[in-house]
Amino acid sequence: MKVVVLVKQVPDTETSIKLGDKSINEAGIKWIISPYDEFAIEEGIKIREKNGGEVIAVTVGPDRAQEVLRTAYAMGVDNAIHIKVDSYNTFDTAYTSELLASFISSISPDLVISGRQSIDTDSSQVGVQVAERLGWGHVSLALKLELNGTSAKVTREIEGGTAIVESSLPLVVTAQKGLNEPRYPSLKGIMTAKKKPITTKLPADLGNPEAKVEVTSMEPPPARIPGRKLDAADADGFAQTLVKALREEAKVI
Amino acid sequence: MANVLVVGEIKDGALKKISKEVTSTGKKIASQLGGQVEVLLIGDGAEKFVAELSAVGADNIITAKGGDFNAEGYANIIAGVAKEKGSSIVILPHTSQGKDYSPRVAVKLGAGIVADAVELKVDGGNVIARKPIYSGKAFANLKVNTNVKVFSIRPNSQEVGSTSGAGAVEATSQGTGDIKAKVTSSELSGANKVQLTEASIIVSGGRGMKGPENFPLLQELCDTLGAALGASRAAVDAGWISHSHQVGQTGKTVSPNCYIACGISGSIQHMAGMGSSKYIVAINKDGDAPIFKVATFGVVADLFEVVPSLTKEFKKVLG
Numbered sequence: 001m002k003v004v005v006l007v008k009q010v011p012d013t014e015t016s017i018k019l020g021d022k023s024i025n026e027a028g029i030k031w032i033i034s035p036y037d038e039f040a041i042e043e044g045i046k047i048r049e050k051n052g053g054e055v056i057a058v059t060v061g062p063d064r065a066q067e068v069l070r071t072a073y074a075m076g077v078d079n080a081i082h083i084k085v086d087s088y089n090t091f092d093t094a095y096t097s098e099l100l101a102s103f104i105s106s107i108s109p110d111l112v113i114s115g116r117q118s119i120d121t122d123s124s125q126v127g128v129q130v131a132e133r134l135g136w137g138h139v140s141l142a143l144k145l146e147l148n149g150t151s152a153k154v155t156r157e158i159e160g161g162t163a164i165v166e167s168s169l170p171l172v173v174t175a176q177k178g179l180n181e182p183r184y185p186s187l188k189g190i191m192t193a194k195k196k197p198i199t200t201k202l203p204a205d206l207g208n209p210e211a212k213v214e215v216t217s218m219e220p221p222p223a224r225i226p227g228r229k230l231d232a233a234d235a236d237g238f239a240q241t242l243v244k245a246l247r248e249e250a251k252v253i
Numbered sequence: 254m255a256n257v258l259v260v261g262e263i264k265d266g267a268l269k270k271i272s273k274e275v276t277s278t279g280k281k282i283a284s285q286l287g288g289q290v291e292v293l294l295i296g297d298g299a300e301k302f303v304a305e306l307s308a309v310g311a312d313n314i315i316t317a318k319g320g321d322f323n324a325e326g327y328a329n330i331i332a333g334v335a336k337e338k339g340s341s342i343v344i345l346p347h348t349s350q351g352k353d354y355s356p357r358v359a360v361k362l363g364a365g366i367v368a369d370a371v372e373l374k375v376d377g378g379n380v381i382a383r384k385p386i387y388s389g390k391a392f393a394n395l396k397v398n399t400n401v402k403v404f405s406i407r408p409n410s411q412e413v414g415s416t417s418g419a420g421a422v423e424a425t426s427q428g429t430g431d432i433k434a435k436v437t438s439s440e441l442s443g444a445n446k447v448q449l450t451e452a453s454i455i456v457s458g459g460r461g462m463k464g465p466e467n468f469p470l471l472q473e474l475c476d477t478l479g480a481a482l483g484a485s486r487a488a489v490d491a492g493w494i495s496h497s498h499q500v501g502q503t504g505k506t507v508s509p510n511c512y513i514a515c516g517i518s519g520s521i522q523h524m525a526g527m528g529s530s531k532y533i534v535a536i537n538k539d540g541d542a543p544i545f546k547v548a549t550f551g552v553v554a555d556l557f558e559v560v561p562s563l564t565k566e567f568k569k570v571l572g
Contacts, residue, residue: 128356137433161441167434212365239562
């Protein structure tokens with residue numbers, strides 16, 4: 001079984017974001033692997049542990065993105081591919097999926113697993129776009145994945161419940177929290193990961209797709225409606241004051 | 254001239270609110286670009302909603318038979334209609350269904366997509382989409398450069414206007430086509446009658462709830478208000494409530510009109526999921542909790558006393 005896992009480097013949620021004109025100011029940013037991608041890596045490794053084969057981690061980004069491939073190696077993947085894009089536009093999901101699909105079709109895996117979304121842009125696009133470009137089926141928001149030879153049975157989250165989806169392989173699956181518990185890399189894993197080879201691919205190697213989305217500007221969030229703490233003598237007093245504020249001032253209820 | 258295709262959604266025989274939101278926004282964009290807005294509704298009984306949709310801008314309503322939801326099948330219908338109609342702008346709902354088919358629709362149309370946008374506006378003949386990024390710590394304005402442009406819209410982010418449309422109706426012959434990944438069974442937990450991501454009011458509980466036995470307190474307030482029940486990661490990780498209720502970084506992103514946080518301290522990860530709520534109420538004993546920094550109305554008190562009083566008070570005024 002050959003499994004590709006798609007991983008993305010994103011700023012840590014706790015990191016403060018300073019804006020440049022059309023991108024963020026990267027100085028001082030702590031970069032992490034997007035949390036849902038850790039579920040994807042873990043699932044890939046579990047599949048290999050059970051069925052044999054190999055797990056290949058792939059990322060798109062500038063040089064710094066190689067760090068997430070080191071993390072993937074430390075967790076236990078077998079190979080890592082860096083699709084190197086210097087001034088990477090993290091919002092252009094269609095461009096990203098075109099690069100990924102081009103690479104993936106060249107190695108014909110049985111399964112591609114991505115996180116359900118990356119936490120920097122929350123677009124929920126790339127995994128499923130890759131499926132469409134490859135002409136494959138997909139199951140998003142996977143909570144459980146069972147492989148039976150050439151087919152897969154996936155339990156996924158749907159609105160208000162779960163559904164079971166069956167498909168033949170190859171297939172794209174996007175990981176929801178709950179799919180597994182990602183392992184912590186061992187110290188030995190981290191040390192050996194530093195020496196593992198990373199294969200670099202350039203857009204020119206992958207059909208040089210056209211950019212499709214452009215950033216025109218970035219801005220800080222608008223100021224919130226000014227808030228205040230309410231004053232009351234007891235619980236009933238708070239309740240009355242709050243109901244009045246929500247109905248007469250905010251007019252939301 | 255640019256014709257806009259928007260896709261609405263039907264759930265349990267009713268038109269979802271997001272359908273009116275995307276229609277109204279589509280109308281605004283189409284009229285500024287000198288085109289018309291067509292609304293595609295997939296599902297049984299779609300014809301019933303013609304009046305509702307034309308009242309908020311639909312010039313033409315296209316109905317389609319889609320059967321049970323399947324992302325591949327819906328994407329085939331949507332892209333098929335967009336091609337047939339020559340739509341240059343396609344606006345989709347960023348709902349759980351929309352997230353599942355929008356990537357396929359964009360690829361089928363050879364389009365760039367801005368997903369999870371909260372505002373679309375016309376600027377010099379181009380559509381500029383605005384979306385929150387980095388957990389709401391910034392906003393990006395984005396332009397799509399392909400011939401066909403696809404956008405998906407965050408629920409509850411759009412004002413529904415009163416500009417009406419021509420309200421013509423037609424049925425499309427576009428079908429679902431071949432489907433590779435098939436749903437073989439589904440199970441509804443019935444946990445939230447109101448969908449968390451589309452609810453206009455959310456009542457949410459955190460570590461301060463102290464245990465699963467106290468969540469019925471919040472459920473009663475939800476039932477009174479027609480609200481959805483949410484939770485923080487702390488409450489979910491403690492096993493008090495299922496992950497489908499989780500709001501935040503590793504849960505759902507919501508932007509209701511009113512978010513009532515009960516016993517939630519307000520970690521960055523939680524605020525990433527609810528920071529775009531219009532009004533935020535915080536009920537927490539700890540007056541220094543970070544949630545008070547974003548709360549419109551803060552109540553520094555014991556939630557176990559305030560929440561029952563609040564339910565009682567709402568029952569009184571809402572009759």
